[in-house]
Amino acid sequence: MAKNTLSSRFRKLDIDEFDENKFVDDHDEAVDNQGPDATEIDNLIRIGDTMTAFQLALRNPPLNTKNPAIKERALAIVLRVLTSFKSSDIEPAVKSLDRSGVDLLMKYIYRGFEKPSDNSSAILLQWHEKAFAVGGLGSIVRVLTARKTV
Amino acid sequence: MSLHQFLLEPITCHAWNRDRTQIAISPNNHEVHIYQKSGNQWVKSHELKEHNGHITGIDWAPKSDRIVTCGADRNAYVWSLKDGVWKPTLVILRINRAATFVKWSPLENKFAVGSGARLISVCYFESDNDWWVSKHIKKPIRSTVLSLDWHPNNVLLAAGSCDFKCRVFSAYIKEVEEKPGPTPWGSKMPFGAVLAEFGGAGGGGWVHSVSFSSSGNRLAWVSHDSTVTVVDGTKGSTPSQLKTEFLPLLSVLFISENSVVAAGHDCCPMLFRCDDGGSLTFVSKLDLPKASITRNISAMERFRNMDKRATTEDRNTALETLHQNSITQVSIYEGDQRDCRKFCTTGIDGAMTIWDFKSLEASIQGLRIM
Numbered sequence: 001m002a003k004n005t006l007s008s009r010f011r012k013l014d015i016d017e018f019d020e021n022k023f024v025d026d027h028d029e030a031v032d033n034q035g036p037d038a039t040e041i042d043n044l045i046r047i048g049d050t051m052t053a054f055q056l057a058l059r060n061p062p063l064n065t066k067n068p069a070i071k072e073r074a075l076a077i078v079l080r081v082l083t084s085f086k087s088s089d090i091e092p093a094v095k096s097l098d099r100s101g102v103d104l105l106m107k108y109i110y111r112g113f114e115k116p117s118d119n120s121s122a123i124l125l126q127w128h129e130k131a132f133a134v135g136g137l138g139s140i141v142r143v144l145t146a147r148k149t150v
Numbered sequence: 151m152s153l154h155q156f157l158l159e160p161i162t163c164h165a166w167n168r169d170r171t172q173i174a175i176s177p178n179n180h181e182v183h184i185y186q187k188s189g190n191q192w193v194k195s196h197e198l199k200e201h202n203g204h205i206t207g208i209d210w211a212p213k214s215d216r217i218v219t220c221g222a223d224r225n226a227y228v229w230s231l232k233d234g235v236w237k238p239t240l241v242i243l244r245i246n247r248a249a250t251f252v253k254w255s256p257l258e259n260k261f262a263v264g265s266g267a268r269l270i271s272v273c274y275f276e277s278d279n280d281w282w283v284s285k286h287i288k289k290p291i292r293s294t295v296l297s298l299d300w301h302p303n304n305v306l307l308a309a310g311s312c313d314f315k316c317r318v319f320s321a322y323i324k325e326v327e328e329k330p331g332p333t334p335w336g337s338k339m340p341f342g343a344v345l346a347e348f349g350g351a352g353g354g355g356w357v358h359s360v361s362f363s364s365s366g367n368r369l370a371w372v373s374h375d376s377t378v379t380v381v382d383g384t385k386g387s388t389p390s391q392l393k394t395e396f397l398p399l400l401s402v403l404f405i406s407e408n409s410v411v412a413a414g415h416d417c418c419p420m421l422f423r424c425d426d427g428g429s430l431t432f433v434s435k436l437d438l439p440k441a442s443i444t445r446n447i448s449a450m451e452r453f454r455n456m457d458k459r460a461t462t463e464d465r466n467t468a469l470e471t472l473h474q475n476s477i478t479q480v481s482i483y484e485g486d487q488r489d490c491r492k493f494c495t496t497g498i499d500g501a502m503t504i505w506d507f508k509s510l511e512a513s514i515q516g517l518r519i520m
Contacts, residue, residue: 023292103393136394137376138396139393141355141374142376142393146375147314
């Protein structure tokens with residue numbers, strides 16, 4: 001008895017992987033969006049056209065891919081756009097989105113919350129407030145229940 | 151709108167008898183309590199104690215006056231009233247996980263039980279052996295079945311489950327019924343065939359509740375990602391989904407061919423309209439609080455609040471809605487699914503509220519049930 005209890009190798013086994021009734025989500029890898037185009041968006045931010053940069057950044061979200069690099073890249077671009085906004089411009093930008101756009105924006109906002117940087121939290125909270133005013137609790141619930149994350 | 155508070159325990163599920171003089175509820179334990187209406191009060195008349203686990207579903211057959219209950223003890227019982235006492239008959243469901251939902255078919259010759267064993271048990275009475283037999287629908291359900299609803303033709307069964315999908319199955323039992331005619335959902339209906347499957351595709355949440363319309367052509371479901379979806383079988387199979395800005399809804403019900411009432415974690419029933427093109431729109435919340443009267447707080451009350459709650463304001467912690475906690479079930483109280491005049495909601499706060507569309511239409515501006 002003493003010998004076996006010393007070994008903790010079994011604790012590295014993920015027992016759920018061996019469960020025959022395990023739920024495997026059917027993932028259609030078909031359409032693989034590559035995320036927004038960095039160069040074009042950088043140009044738009046430089047000339048100050050944050051609204052168009054915002055519209056472009058939310059196009060082609062990499063929802064289907066399992067590659068984390070693509071998702072990180074897309075997230076970085078979107079966060080750069082969001083942090084370059086002035087507070088007064090946030091509300092019209094959110095108003096220009098449709099329901100799925102607001103849901104997508106909420107997903108990016110929460111991803112942005114995960115790794116706070118020096119000045120991102122304040123502006124992200126303002127984005128969150130405006131997006132919540134349009135999307136309500138439902139948009140946040142859809143961020144929590146979404147299986148295709150951004 | 152009349153609210154009746156039964157007890158403080160949550161009402162897990164409820165079922166009405168045919169003339170709405172009795173209601174069977176389960177107060178979140180192993181028992182079913184039947185309350186009889188006497189004047190304006192509800193008096194407890196029977197206690198049905200047979201289950202060994204929490205009751206998860208109750209359904210009362212209006213014509214044959216039988217109650218079917220299912221519970222977390224993996225059993226279902228069919229109760230019949232004999233000499234003023236409800237006598238149970240055990241139904242062997244052959245499931246190895248808890249039952250989650252039960253519903254009598256429209257003709258009351260069968261009932262379907264959803265379970266955590268990833269299957270639906272369709273039970274019918276075999277008169278030769280004098281007992282209830284169950285047949286299983288397993289494929290392609292991949293997780294717990296949360297909700298069921300029968301199509302008016304007594305054969306088709308809609309099921310919402312935790313694998314994010316809503317499906318229409320055939321529950322045709324040749325021993326108790328004739329072959330059904332073709333429907334917009336399909337014409338070949340052997341037992342267990344999947345006639346339609348919706349949802350999933352990487353999005354969506356657990357399907358909490360499903361409901362067929364009175365014609366059987368439309369199917370509505372609510373899911374945990376705060377959406378309501380309606381699909382019209384006669385207009386192809388593209389469902390129309392509405393992403394709401396509320397908390398997830400837990401129960402949905404067609405109250406006319408074009409209107410759907412749903413309620414859930416926001417403690418408030420909501421009305422949605424489905425137009426002829428099949429697209430779904432939100433109409434209104436049905437529990438609009440009356441304008442709150444600002445009372446002048448007396449000095450005594452102010453000091454009492456300061457002492458008790460360390461605050462000088464009059465902060466009411468009750469919710470503005472009638473229900474003080476999530477609504478878990480919506481049912482028809484008066485009328486039928488083609489034209490419902492009153493509906494009933496029960497929830498985790500242990501309250502039962504009856505809503506009257508006539509007074510709702512009068513009190514809410516611009517509200518018209520179509």
